[in-house]
Amino acid sequence: MKTTKILLITLLGTLLATQSAMAAKKVVRWKLAETWPTNFPVFGDTTKNMAKMVKEMSDGRFIIQVHSRNKHKAPLGVFDMVKAGQYQMGHSAAYYWKGKDINTMFFTTMPFGMIAPESYAWFYYGGGMELMEKVFARHNMLSFPGGNTGNQMGGWFKKEINSLADLKGLKMRIPGFAGEVLAELGAKPTNIPAGELYTALERNTIDALEWVGPSLDLRMGFHKIAPFYYTGWHEPAAELHFMVNQRAYKRLPKDLQEILKVAMKASAYDMYAKSVHESGKNLATMSKEYPNIKIKTFPEDVMVALRKANEKLIGEFEKKDPLTKEIIESQRKYLKQVRAWTEISDQAYLNSAK
């Protein structure tokens, strides 16, 4: 009888200890709000890829459900929803939030800025992550690179741009900061919802537009109605971003924090590789179906003027906030250092090894 009782107590103790260890096995369920519509190519693949890695690496202990804009109806409300904790995380582009905080603008891409490999080097080894952390901590969020589109094309134009004069009065869909730079040169930038772009271009409501590049442009069909496809200057490497609510992140066990971080990182890099792949594939399709697409680069005087306007506007930002100045200076200094390398490596190779 006494033995049985001792055994009982021992067993009970062991069971409690074991079950307490098992507590880590309970399932964490998160929701992610993305700015994109359901099944949006490349961008939408990134969140699916990330959620799948998290689920498999955690053996089903961490499930992230992705809500597209079709579900949450607030494509540009993702920032506020993650900040408030309504969603534990989001996937969007940091420069969409420049109206809320100008410092978010610098973590997507900048005109005449870094290309993707340079940008990843800056984020992970050149101080970029630390600066992004500072900016988003002010909003109780963490922010991580969320996938690169690669170099974006300058856009589809109905008429050739032969000089600065051709930009005067040009009605172009080009949102954000790049639009402001173009406006300095006399263009009339506008923003038009994606669904109305084709018709606007066809009916000459606009003379030109920029979207992304072949990876996403093909399905939009712009190449059928605007033959001049200009090379890029304004978004040399647009990096999307993951936002994570700070409190939600802190409540995760350490291993799930690490699983989340590595899955975000790997899926972001994957998106860059996928963007390169889709761009090559779709450019080949476009060129085959529409051999009349004319790939052009803006003449030198236009490029020089764009760069000058860009530097003027950036110079104005620098005066507004010490953190803005810190970010701009970090990027400027880093670009100078890393570009010297790009010039003698990939650029020299691409130019010489034809």
Next chain:
Amino acid sequence: MKTTKILLITLLGTLLATQSAMAAKKVVRWKLAETWPTNFPVFGDTTKNMAKMVKEMSDGRFIIQVHSRNKHKAPLGVFDMVKAGQYQMGHSAAYYWKGKDINTMFFTTMPFGMIAPESYAWFYYGGGMELMEKVFARHNMLSFPGGNTGNQMGGWFKKEINSLADLKGLKMRIPGFAGEVLAELGAKPTNIPAGELYTALERNTIDALEWVGPSLDLRMGFHKIAPFYYTGWHEPAAELHFMVNQRAYKRLPKDLQEILKVAMKASAYDMYAKSVHESGKNLATMSKEYPNIKIKTFPEDVMVALRKANEKLIGEFEKKDPLTKEIIESQRKYLKQVRAWTEISDQAYLNSAK
């Protein structure tokens, strides 16, 4: 008394069930053999980074111990040790194994081949991984991208190369396939151990050598004794690789398999970003300390002859094995498609947005 017994049995049953679920919590211990010496920069950071991610994501259930060449004494025995299961995994460069299997040679980099973003696109979205899998399955191994050096420099030369004639009889340390290409042009390629390279160059035992690029060249000091630093043609994006013993991999629980795969992928991409960063940083240091470094590109006739020799040698491989042909054709076709995109994106941007 009866109640106590029933309770006892119930408790025992629950405990056994709980502990069986806990069995997944046992620690898996692996050893990785890397070709590099202890604390080798960039390359060695990759294995440490991977092992750390695996440990943290698995909450300590999967520990990978890294053995450098200083420990296992067989830098070029990594392939055999992983194949035999002596090590569960390895980190090296696939083209080191061309003597064992010619098809391994194509998964590092090829002269006049893809740059890093193109290469990652080919691996993950263009069929490269599937081909690498086929090659390594013949050796009971899995193989994964293991980190990119970025574009490697053409090397340090004591004299300027002004024409094809300057290559005749040139004694150059340049191992592997690139050495064979140079030999076609009359150069005398040799291989010399890393520790003897500086002295060999200083004493004119060799006239030139290639190593990696600023990321690893700085510490070697070649810039102090050979002023001409040539841009690259022969290794536009050297991707290291992880090898995993197939049986060891199959024995892993599903979640640890996924953790390993994602950690290898993220650490490989990370190495590419780090290579870009270190190259920029070290190039700046070199240029400051030794302003006399002359960055040069081979004249056009040399580049054309190198390309021709390269194509001739690759053509010979194609005839040897249907799988070799399949790999070469996949790369050739993919490069053509993706390069058309690189030309109108990063290359056009770098050339126009100065």
